[in-house]
Amino acid sequence: MTETGPPHGGRVAGIADAIRRRLGECPPAERRVARVLLSGYPSAGFETVARIAERAGVSAPTVVRFAHRLGFRGFPEFQQALREELEQREASPLALYTATGFAERGETGTEELLSAAPSTLARALHATYAALPPDDLRGAVDLLADPRRRLLLTGGRFSGLHARYLGLHLLQLRPGVRLLPEHPVERSAELASGGRHDVLVVFDFRRYEQPLLDLARLVAERHGKVVLVTDGWLSPISAVADVVLPTQAPATTPYDSMVPALALVETLVTGVLAERGEAAQDHMRAGEAAARALGLH
Numbered sequence: 001m002t003e004t005g006p007p008h009g010g011r012v013a014g015i016a017d018a019i020r021r022r023l024g025e026c027p028p029a030e031r032r033v034a035r036v037l038l039s040g041y042p043s044a045g046f047e048t049v050a051r052i053a054e055r056a057g058v059s060a061p062t063v064v065r066f067a068h069r070l071g072f073r074g075f076p077e078f079q080q081a082l083r084e085e086l087e088q089r090e091a092s093p094l095a096l097y098t099a100t101g102f103a104e105r106g107e108t109g110t111e112e113l114l115s116a117a118p119s120t121l122a123r124a125l126h127a128t129y130a131a132l133p134p135d136d137l138r139g140a141v142d143l144l145a146d147p148r149r150r151l152l153l154t155g156g157r158f159s160g161l162h163a164r165y166l167g168l169h170l171l172q173l174r175p176g177v178r179l180l181p182e183h184p185v186e187r188s189a190e191l192a193s194g195g196r197h198d199v200l201v202v203f204d205f206r207r208y209e210q211p212l213l214d215l216a217r218l219v220a221e222r223h224g225k226v227v228l229v230t231d232g233w234l235s236p237i238s239a240v241a242d243v244v245l246p247t248q249a250p251a252t253t254p255y256d257s258m259v260p261a262l263a264l265v266e267t268l269v270t271g272v273l274a275e276r277g278e279a280a281q282d283h284m285r286a287g288e289a290a291a292r293a294l295g296l297h
Contacts (some may be wrong), residue, residue: 001046012048014246015045015078015081016037016042016130018040019037019038020034020238022069023071028061029058030058030062030066030069030158032057033056033058033062033063033066035056036052036056037054037190037240039239041234041236041238041239042086043125045078045082046082049063059199063075066159085233088231089122120257121257122258124247124248125260127248128246128247128248128249128260129263131248132264133245136245137267140271141272141275143175143242143269144268144272145271145276146163146171147175147176147276148285149197149199149225150197150198150199151168151201152178152194152198152199152200153167153177153178153180153200153202154179154190154200154202154212154215155202155203156204158205158258159205159261162203162229162258162261162262163179163201163202163203164179166180166265167179169265170269170272172283172284173273173284174279178190182245186277191215193283194218194219194222194224195223196222197224199225199227200219202215202226202229202237203261204228205230205231205256205258205261206231206233208235208257211237212235216228216237217240226243227242227243227245228244228245228249229246229264229265230244231246231248231256245264246258249261282290
């Protein structure tokens, strides 16, 4: 069966991630099944084989064949794996405290921390970069570097810090960067004039936040672009995102590591800087001149 819940330190291979990766090898009929599952993920996966086949315009055996392609013995096994994944996606720090065996391991001493951290974080970083789709990374850099587009950045309770970090870098490299405010009135005003030239960069990790999904849907409905940074289980935003950048950080403590996401942010900044070239330098010079004039340098 497809690996959907890896051992500690392994790669998180969510079902949606596996479906995306198999799209290129699927015949057209199975690709339609994949699109149906992704468009309504995860709820679409709990519909009957007959209903999914009807929505995809294919036969019921085609749906079953697609489940086999993913590594499952049948559709019931696929749905059971999906149920288990949903439990992992909604896991709270308290639930992970028990699930990861953190209390039993007792990694609280200085020596234990120094010994465990480098290898754990190194595995997460390696797994993240090994799994990143090159086309999506290229697509993200192209969108972030395009000065004709307005960039809107936001994130969740913790991942919002990554959105702000990315935004502060991009402000130095190009015009048209907006860190979406938290206050509803200010956020609504910022979005009132949105359209097809907008790019929403959104960070959303497990225990996914409904307001972020609503925001992504709004931008997509207006024909803007959505760049999603998420985990290996994939935020529901992946159903409307143009670019999906998953990070791999299986929990070995009650909290998922955000180090791979931070590394990805710095990779994006490096890519935008290279893409914009002299234009980025000109923007940086203008910013530094303004800072000196204001006594902020």
